[in-house]
Amino acid sequence: MIKLLNIYSTSFWKLIQKLFKSKGEGLLLVGKMMMVILLVVGKSEGRAQEVEALRVGDYVPKDFWNQKVKIYNQGDTSVIELSKYRGKSLLIDFWASWCGYCVQGFPKLVEIQEGYRNHLNILLVNSSYTKDTFNKIHTMRNAILRENDLTTAFMDDYFIQLFPHGPIPHYVWINPKGRIAGITFREFVNERMMEEFINKNLKNENIN
Template identity: 35%
Template sequence: MKKTTILCVMALLCLKKTKAGTCQPWLGLKLKACLLLATSLVLCTGQLKAQEIKAFKIGERLPETFWQQEHSILKNGKTTTSNFKQLKGKPFLLDFWATWCSACLKGFPKMQDLQNRYSKNLNILMVNTYEKDTLPVLEQFYQKQQQAIKSFSLSLVASDAALKNMFAVKSIPHYIWVGADGRIKAITDAEAVTELQVKRFIAGLSLNLKLKER
């Protein structure tokens, strides 16, 4: 960004000299083109930064791209490719995690217990966004979890950077609460995920939970 700004300033200065006759006309034309390019880069950079900052807020409805995009999902030891259309009309939790995150792994038994208790009214998706957690790594991880946690059957979304960017996740564990109407009801840390709050969530009641910093 600094280089682009310097380029713009130099081009402007030389364009002034060109008008005074100290620069060659052909050079002035090249500098005009350079200035136009630099200006475009500045505007483009600003737009990209604005896109990076923009993230979904509580109360917003998820776009159609969320439901249609396909993902690699591990469940019961098998890997399939699927989208999230089957989640429509039912509340669900997105739990962002990674294999190196001890705080994330600590919450696995609780999430499995909640899924077992409320399977008819709630879906829980464990979303992995760490690029080094490749599919083979996650498949091995799943086998270990099946040995460590009784009846382990949570759905793991494999190394999905697209979802991380969509929700601007900066730290984990990170929870997105999405209601049956497809709107975000809460964005929280692990402490907010309690049975009482899950019951309120399923019932469609308001969730007065502290917003987690991304």
């Protein structure tokens, strides 16, 4: 089952401290991470007056599928309506061009998208706070977005209001009915979890 990992939990911070304790960098690193998370989430909360933040179990707003977003796909840009992704399971991946760990996960997303194309949509989301522009995305050293059909929204201010977060990559799992099934880190994004997610949706959701 896909679980929500609370980044503010005591166990999470203890884990971070344990990982870096041997280098004597634990407290300093944790302090820096907390400052970054608070800054990012604080900015998101400042915009959340217009759009209410969602949690696992919530449904996307009624006008979600009517929203228009700017996207980058293999060197081209356009504005699309989110209704394009309606009716299938949807995985949203928040990322930034300067996040190496984010980009390292893209090949796996390409594989998953190819393997489950009939039942799954994947949308990368690059929020405005990352300061990424078309040029920064298009000229990344890693050419995976230029060479593969993996679409990203960019300069986004909408998704970040619905799903405010700290560390990236940050994944949101939405079932075909528009319900938030999970919010996870990258470790959960694999074929086994994706197959379980899709099969559960096909079994339990009556898609019209």
